[in-house]
Amino acid sequence: LFETAPPPWELAVQDDVATATIVFSEAPHGPYDYRIPDEMRDDLKPGMRVKVPLGHRKKAMIGWCTETKMGSSASRTLRDVSEVLDDDPLCDAHLVRLVMWMSHYYQAPAGQVFDTLIPSSVRSNAGTRERTYFKLTRRDIEDELIESLPPKQQQAIRFLIMSGRPMTSAQVMIGADCTISPIKSLEKKGLVVSEARREMATSTPMRWQLDDGETETKHELTDDQSVALGKIKDAVDAEEGKALLLHGVTGSGKTEVYIRAIEHVVKFGRSAIVLVPEISLTPQTRGRFERRFEGVAVLHSQMTPAERHFQWQRIRRNEVQVVIGPRSAVFAPLPRLGLIILDEEHDGSFKQGTAPRYHARKVAHARAMSLKIPIILGTATPSLESWHACSTGHADLISMPSRVGNRPMPDVQLVDLKNRDDRTSGAISRPLHQAVVDTLEENGQIILLLNRRGFATTIQCPSCGHVVSCPDCDMPLTHHRDGGKAVCHYCDYTIGTPPWCPACRFDGIRYGGLGTQRLEVEVKSRFPGAKVARMDSDTMRRPGSHQKVLSAFRSGEINILLGTQMIAKGLDFPNVLLVGVINADSALHFPDFRAAERTFGLVTQVAGRTGRGDRGGRVIVQTFSPEHPAIQAASRHDYEQFAHDEMNARRKFNYPPLGSVARIIIRGGVEEVTESTAESLVRHFESARDKLGHEVRILGPAPPPMSKLKGKYRFHILLQAVASGPLGEVIRTATDKFVIPEKDDVQYVVDIDPMEM
Numbered sequence: 027l028f029e030t031a032p033p034p035w036e037l038a039v040q041d042d043v044a045t046a047t048i049v050f051s052e053a054p055h056g057p058y059d060y061r062i063p064d065e066m067r068d069d070l071k072p073g074m075r076v077k078v079p080l081g082h083r084k085k086a087m088i089g090w091c092t093e094t095k096m097g098s099s100a101s102r103t104l105r106d107v108s109e110v111l112d113d114d115p116l117c118d119a120h121l122v123r124l125v126m127w128m129s130h131y132y133q134a135p136a137g138q139v140f141d142t143l144i145p146s147s148v149r150s151n152a153g154t155r156e157r158t159y160f161k162l163t164r165r166d167i168e169d170e171l172i173e174s175l176p177p178k179q180q181q182a183i184r185f186l187i188m189s190g191r192p193m194t195s196a197q198v199m200i201g202a203d204c205t206i207s208p209i210k211s212l213e214k215k216g217l218v219v220s221e222a223r224r225e226m227a228t229s230t231p232m233r234w235q236l237d238d239g240e241t242e243t244k245h246e247l248t249d250d251q252s253v254a255l256g257k258i259k260d261a262v263d264a265e266e267g268k269a270l271l272l273h274g275v276t277g278s279g280k281t282e283v284y285i286r287a288i289e290h291v292v293k294f295g296r297s298a299i300v301l302v303p304e305i306s307l308t309p310q311t312r313g314r315f316e317r318r319f320e321g322v323a324v325l326h327s328q329m330t331p332a333e334r335h336f337q338w339q340r341i342r343r344n345e346v347q348v349v350i351g352p353r354s355a356v357f358a359p360l361p362r363l364g365l366i367i368l369d370e371e372h373d374g375s376f377k378q379g380t381a382p383r384y385h386a387r388k389v390a391h392a393r394a395m396s397l398k399i400p401i402i403l404g405t406a407t408p409s410l411e412s413w414h415a416c417s418t419g420h421a422d423l424i425s426m427p428s429r430v431g432n433r434p435m436p437d438v439q440l441v442d443l444k445n446r447d448d449r450t451s452g453a454i455s456r457p458l459h460q461a462v463v464d465t466l467e468e469n470g471q472i473i474l475l476l477n478r479r480g481f482a483t484t485i486q487c488p489s490c491g492h493v494v495s496c497p498d499c500d501m502p503l504t505h506h507r508d509g510g511k512a513v514c515h516y517c518d519y520t521i522g523t524p525p526w527c528p529a530c531r532f533d534g535i536r537y538g539g540l541g542t543q544r545l546e547v548e549v550k551s552r553f554p555g556a557k558v559a560r561m562d563s564d565t566m567r568r569p570g571s572h573q574k575v576l577s578a579f580r581s582g583e584i585n586i587l588l589g590t591q592m593i594a595k596g597l598d599f600p601n602v603l604l605v606g607v608i609n610a611d612s613a614l615h616f617p618d619f620r621a622a623e624r625t626f627g628l629v630t631q632v633a634g635r636t637g638r639g640d641r642g643g644r645v646i647v648q649t650f651s652p653e654h655p656a657i658q659a660a661s662r663h664d665y666e667q668f669a670h671d672e673m674n675a676r677r678k679f680n681y682p683p684l685g686s687v688a689r690i691i692i693r694g695g696v697e698e699v700t701e702s703t704a705e706s707l708v709r710h711f712e713s714a715r716d717k718l719g720h721e722v723r724i725l726g727p728a729p730p731p732m733s734k735l736k737g738k739y740r741f742h743i744l745l746q747a748v749a750s751g752p753l754g755e756v757i758r759t760a761t762d763k764f765v766i767p768e769k770d771d772v773q774y775v776v777d778i779d780p781m782e783m
């Protein structure tokens with residue numbers, strides 16, 4: 027995981043023209059060299075955007091400058107840069123290097139990586155406006171000249187002299203009590219000039235209201251916490267770049283350690299990035315940081331472009347000590363970054379699902395190493411990548427094996443759904459039902475996890491067996507009760523749920539499977555006295571709804587909170603005495619080598635939501651496979667046993683982290699053409715492998731579990747090798763020369779270190 031190849035670009039100097047290397051986000055991606063006209067030499071720096079001519083295009087293209095130098099690698103004559111678009115670089119030299127590393131490692135065009143690094147709100151100057159300022163052309167305007175002017179012009183010019191800096195027309199009009207016309211006259215006489223400036227339209231950051239009534243106490247650290255903090259401080263002081271895996275059970279007090287570590291960094295005038303999974307960016311989490319630090323910038327997906335731009339500018343001006351946000355916050359342009367923290371480092375949301383398909387853990391690590399600062403990976407269930415990095419010496423392990431106050435880990439009881447005596451006609455088994463009743467009686471709160479939203483997962487005709495599916499994705503549609511809709515969870519294709527079978531017209535279509543909506547109906551009817559709330563991406567669409575449900579749960583207004591994995595993470599409510607996992611197998615039977623890791627993680631995380639108060643807590647896990655090693659290990663809170671078993675299983679096939687995997691996704695409108703393109707790509711990989719003499723396994727092309735997605739046919743090719751270097755080289759060599767005719771309408775993307783198969 028953690029070895030990184032040095033970027034292979036070196037250019038020979040041939041003559042003394044100033045040249046700029048430019049890359050583009052659209053094909054052709056470059057890099058191409060351009061001559062810098064003399065008058066732009068002082069203005070153009072790496073990390074700025076330029077306009078340049080490209081090919082036979084009529085319009086100039088926008089590109090990113092990665093390098094300026096004297097001399098050029100090209101012997102032919104170069105074209106000129108037409109225009110420099112930015113006054114200041116949007117990326118400093120360090121971030122430009124990060125872009126080049128990402129482009130190399132993830133095999134993504136550098137221009138596309140720049141566009142990912144710099145939010146579109148920044149590139150488009152969102153929330154800014156252009157204002158006209160007036161200023162004197164010279165300081166030493168003679169008194170006689172001023173006195174010869176009409177009275178209003180005199181007032182205007184005296185006001186500008188007095189204020190001593192450029193003023194907007196509105197400011198002059200108020201300050202000098204005049205209209206716009208005397209100002210215009212002064213401009214005509216050459217005494218005043220106007221200049222346009224771009225500035226933020228809003229001047230105050232949007233802060234969430236911290237109305238959760240909490241106070242942040244600075245706890246006396248536990249022994250585990252002190253040891254952990256000491257190791258982190260040592261790594262900060264050593265200034266040598268180090269990865270630290272903070273393996274702390276749920277409730278061991280990791281957040282307090284993060285906060286102290288950041289305090290240590292801030293003391294020296296430096297700043298920190300805290301990356302969290304998007305859905306665990308709760309008001310509770312932000313509150314804990316905002317109460318302890320002055321300048322906190324929280325980045326999240328519901329910001330307006332203007333807010334995003336505003337925060338970005340604050341961060342770049344060094345006004346912020348801590349940046350908290352999901353995946354993309356890894357690019358926050360803090361000028362004096364001193365520490366990066368990934369909380370819940372195992373979380374799948376750190377991997378971007380669209381190109382460039384980067385993993386924030388990997389990018390954060392690269393950034394930390396190049397700045398010689400530590401990166402802390404915090405979690406109760408380490409990714410096997412990070413665990414393995416500890417055993418190979420690429421990371422240091424810090425353990426916090428017990429909960430704060432030595433609270434016991436909750437008891438986990440497995441309910442075998444194969445057992446008829448425990449099963450009911452619904453989703454809730456007899457033992458879970460009884461546990462809910464008991465907990466409600468004790469005035470305790472309950473969390474129920476079901477990792478699938480909607481009402482029913484399949485809509486099937488009992489007469490002919492037809493399953494109502496998405497025409498674009500070939501996936502079964504999910505029935506949603508509100509509005510009687512059938513929805514594709516991959517592309518959002520929506521129709522009214524058909525009352526009879528679309529294939530055979532049988533009147534009596536059936537809803538099978540189970541989603542959170544159906545669970546909600548069942549829970550409400552089983553426990554009519556309880557207040558129930560559901561939390562999934564359907565009920566949490568509106569900004570603030572998350573916060574609302576959580577504060578109602580905190581205040582005890584809600585007895586039972588049910589939902590998808592959204593509720594599994596980060597919540598810290600001492601009165602939760604029972605956690606129920608409705609179906610632990612839902613993630614287990616996926617054709618993916620990480621299925622067991624996901625299952626272990628999910629069960630452990632949700633179990634960690636209970637037993638946080640003085641009254642203890644218990645967990646009931648319903649499963650058809652209680653003997654499965656991942657579920658067994660999760661029920662005993664035994665990460666090490668799980669990691670040991672799982673590592674052995676992966677070793678057999680060289681699956682990550684013991685080997686490297688890349689996935690090529692080929693998409694096209696016509697099935698045969700897409701498949702034959704994929705086959706020819708495989709042949710290119712094979713010949714590159716043979717030419718380079720690397721040992722790389724090439725599998726496919728095969729249709730993935732979802733072979734048709736959003737109206738496109740898909741094929742996957744899988745490449746496997748012992749190390750990422752040779753694997754990358756084979757892909758680079760093969761794809762360099764691989765051109766698909768435009769008429770074929772086939773595209774492919776390279777997915778390095780894919781998180782799903």
Ligand code: ADP
Binds near residue numbers: 246274277282430
């Ligand atoms: P984790 O992130 O490891 O699950 P948290 O950081 O959420 O754990 O801490 C769990 C609870 O323990 C929180 O309510 C926190 O305020 C509290 N806590 C943390 N450190 C201490 C301490 N040293 N003494 C007392 N309480 C603490």
Ligand code: ZN
Binds near residue numbers: 497499517736
């Ligand atoms: Zn679809």
